[in-house]
Amino acid sequence: MTTLATMKSRIADELARSDLTSQIANAINDAIERYQPERFWFNESRDVTFTTAPGTSSYTALGGDLAGTADLYAIDYLLLASSQNVLLHYLAPERIEYLLNSGSTTGKPYTYSYYNRAIRLYPAPSGTWTVRVGGHIRKPAPASDGEAGNVWMTDAERLIRARAKYNLALDVLRDGELATAMAAAVTEALEQLKSRSSRQASKGNIAAMAF
Numbered sequence: 001m002t003t004l005a006t007m008k009s010r011i012a013d014e015l016a017r018s019d020l021t022s023q024i025a026n027a028i029n030d031a032i033e034r035y036q037p038e039r040f041w042f043n044e045s046r047d048v049t050f051t052t053a054p055g056t057s058s059y060t061a062l063g064g065d066l067a068g069t070a071d072l073y074a075i076d077y078l079l080l081a082s083s084q085n086v087l088l089h090y091l092a093p094e095r096i097e098y099l100l101n102s103g104s105t106t107g108k109p110y111t112y113s114y115y116n117r118a119i120r121l122y123p124a125p126s127g128t129w130t131v132r133v134g135g136h137i138r139k140p141a142p143a144s145d146g147e148a149g150n151v152w153m154t155d156a157e158r159l160i161r162a163r164a165k166y167n168l169a170l171d172v173l174r175d176g177e178l179a180t181a182m183a184a185a186v187t188e189a190l191e192q193l194k195s196r197s198s199r200q201a202s203k204g205n206i207a208a209m210a211f
Contacts, residue, residue: 002153002154002157003142003145003146003147003148003150003153004028004142004144004145004146004147004150004153005145005146006153007028007153007157007160007161007164008021008024008025008028008145010161011024011027011028011161011164011165011168012024014165015165015168015173020168020172023168023172024164024168027164027165027167027168027171027172028141028160028164029141030163030164030167031159031160031163031164031167032141032152032160033141034163035152035156035159035160035163035190036073036138036139037073038190039073039074039136039197040155040156040193040194040196040197041155041196041197042139042151042155042156043073043136043137043138043139043151044076044134044135044136044137045064045065045134045135045137046132046133046134047064047065048062048063048064048065048066048072048132048133048134048135048137049062049063049064049130049131049132049133050062050063050119050130050131050133051063051128051129051130051131052109052121052125052127052128052129052130052131053125053128054106054125054126054127054128055106055124055125055126056124056125057100057120057121057122057123057124057125058118058119058120058121059118059119059120059121059131060117060118060119062133064133065137065139066137066138068117069114069117069118069119070117071137071138072114072133072135072136072137072138073135073136073137073138074135074136075090075114075119075133075134075135076134076135076136077133077134077135078112078119078131078132078133078134079131079132079134080108080109080110080129080130080131080132081129081130081131081132082108082129086108086109086110088109088110088111088112088121088131089110089111089112090111090112090113091111091112091113091122092113093113093114093115093120095113096111096112096113096115096120096122097120099122099123100120100122100124104124105122105123105124106123106124106125106126107123107125107126108123108125108126108127108129109121109122109123109124109125109129109131110122110123119131119133139151139152155193156193158185158189158192159186159189159190159193162182162185162186162188162189163182163186165178165182165185166179166182166183166185166186169182
């Protein structure tokens, strides 16, 4: 386990540079942004939910780990929670558009689409239900130097630290030899994370559902 402060200090020590405080911070942020769209076991979630409102078919504000659908990289499934859970089936956005514009049908949703950063349900809900979203989500960077448990500082620590040093070598230090060494370190760390993610998925520990 580590923190942002620990990573900053370690990078400065490994580079033997005490004068790169802001550059190191920027390099770490850039490294996290680089791997946000990559899917690992630690950025899959079933904890994101939203609550339907009668007559409202489009949803951009989500609960759980996310503030909105802009932080949702991929949807594996939507589940409408009720006395009998309903697995919502994906429908192409143009079909949802056509159905919603063809009349004022309301009821218990059974299908969804995702378009223009919005989840759209059909039929438009006639009541209030909780919808659970399973998928690949954006995990935020540490909010402070001392924040504990941030996945980029724990599960992905080696990858982010290596990528930050690669960024520094390339953009700040102009050190080709260091950049080459860090590129190899990045590749190794990324392969390890991808391998672990694949092993966990194949064993059923984390199983994405595609429909």
